[in-house]
Amino acid sequence: MTSAKRVLLAKPRGYCAGVDRAVVTVEKALELYGAPVYVRKQIVHNRHVVSELEKRGAIFVEETDEVPEGATVIFSAHGVAPVVHQEAAARNLRSIDATCPLVTKVHHEARRFAAADYDILLIGHEGHEEVIGTSGEAPDHVHLVDGPDDVANVTVRDESKVVWLSQTTLSVDETNATVDRLKTRFPLLESPPSDDICYATTNRQQAVKDIAARCELVLVVGSRNSSNSVRLVEVAKQAGANDARLVDFAHQIDEAWLEGVTTVGLTSGASVPEELVEQVLAFLAERGYGEVEEILSAQEKLAFSLPQELRRDLKAAAKA
Numbered sequence: 639m640t641s642a643k644r645v646l647l648a649k650p651r652g653y654c655a656g657v658d659r660a661v662v663t664v665e666k667a668l669e670l671y672g673a674p675v676y677v678r679k680q681i682v683h684n685r686h687v688v689s690e691l692e693k694r695g696a697i698f699v700e701e702t703d704e705v706p707e708g709a710t711v712i713f714s715a716h717g718v719a720p721v722v723h724q725e726a727a728a729r730n731l732r733s734i735d736a737t738c739p740l741v742t743k744v745h746h747e748a749r750r751f752a753a754a755d756y757d758i759l760l761i762g763h764e765g766h767e768e769v770i771g772t773s774g775e776a777p778d779h780v781h782l783v784d785g786p787d788d789v790a791n792v793t794v795r796d797e798s799k800v801v802w803l804s805q806t807t808l809s810v811d812e813t814n815a816t817v818d819r820l821k822t823r824f825p826l827l828e829s830p831p832s833d834d835i836c837y838a839t840t841n842r843q844q845a846v847k848d849i850a851a852r853c854e855l856v857l858v859v860g861s862r863n864s865s866n867s868v869r870l871v872e873v874a875k876q877a878g879a880n881d882a883r884l885v886d887f888a889h890q891i892d893e894a895w896l897e898g899v900t901t902v903g904l905t906s907g908a909s910v911p912e913e914l915v916e917q918v919l920a921f922l923a924e925r926g927y928g929e930v931e932e933i934l935s936a937q938e939k940l941a942f943s944l945p946q947e948l949r950r951d952l953k954a955a956a957k958a
């Protein structure tokens with residue numbers, strides 16, 4: 639048995655394919671069209687990423703009507719309701735949609751089941767941008783179910799025509815619990831054709847589960863408004879870590895958390911650049927946690943191409 643201080647580093651961690659695509663979309667748009675480029679909502683839920691893009695000329699707004707007529711606007715990875723596209727068109731904006739293709743897939747499902755007149759039980763967190771966007775595809779058919787305890791509040795028109803869908807960044811275990819309760823209430827409940835919780839969320843939760851029981855403390859690098867990052871803290875605790883904490887930056891680590899800790903687990907949310915993890919590793923190394931073991935749970939190779947409207951303009955600029 640070793641008593642040397644060490645770090646177990648979860649893999650996969652950090653950037654997913656959808657976040658990478660969204661951030662590169664803003665970077666390329668700034669290069670191609672020049673600053674400023676407007677971005678509706680945080681492009682991804684990470685403070686560092688947003689402030690770096692701001693320095694390069696991105697202007698983040700809450701709503702489309704804050705964007706000057708005719709300017710370029712990028713929609714965030716979390717997706718938008720159709721009405722937002724209509725608002726942008728009415729203001730004559732050049733819009734680029736950086737919605738993650740895995741969120742778009744859920745939008746398609748919502749439209750398809752709404753067209754067949756299903757009641758859609760959307761499992762997700764009230765007020766989250768992704769949930770607002772998906773609900774906006776079929777507002778008359780979607781009912782939000784915010785966790786297992788919300789199941790009792792659901793009412794549907796026809797119990798033989800009900801389907802559940804979900805936000806992409808939920809806890810896998812909690813969502814299964816919610817679905818089980820829904821199935822008890824609605825035995826004919828149908829499931830989505832494929833998982834809505836995305837591969838990145840699933841893999842990062844599994845990776846933190848694989849290290850949590852061996853750690854007295856798990857540090858998750860991520861922002862408070864990042865759903866998948868907050869879920870990693872919960873999953874780490876449920877999987878046996880004595881303590882788990884969310885930090886945006888290394889300097890937010892309270893040294894008191896490390897008292898009596900031999901093994902620190904470390905991971906990061908899907909919107910977190912690796913440099914922030916490296917800064918936490920440096921912080922820990924300075925405090926004696928120099929031994930780092932990376933624990934691989936899954937290989938990830940997925941990559942998405944840039945939004946087609948941006949690809950088209952990049953191609954035209956390359957020819958000019």
Ligand code: SF4
Pocket residue numbers: 654655656657715738739740741806807836837838839866908
């Ligand atoms: S967390 Fe999943 S759904 Fe969200 S941007 Fe990343 S890959 Fe897409």
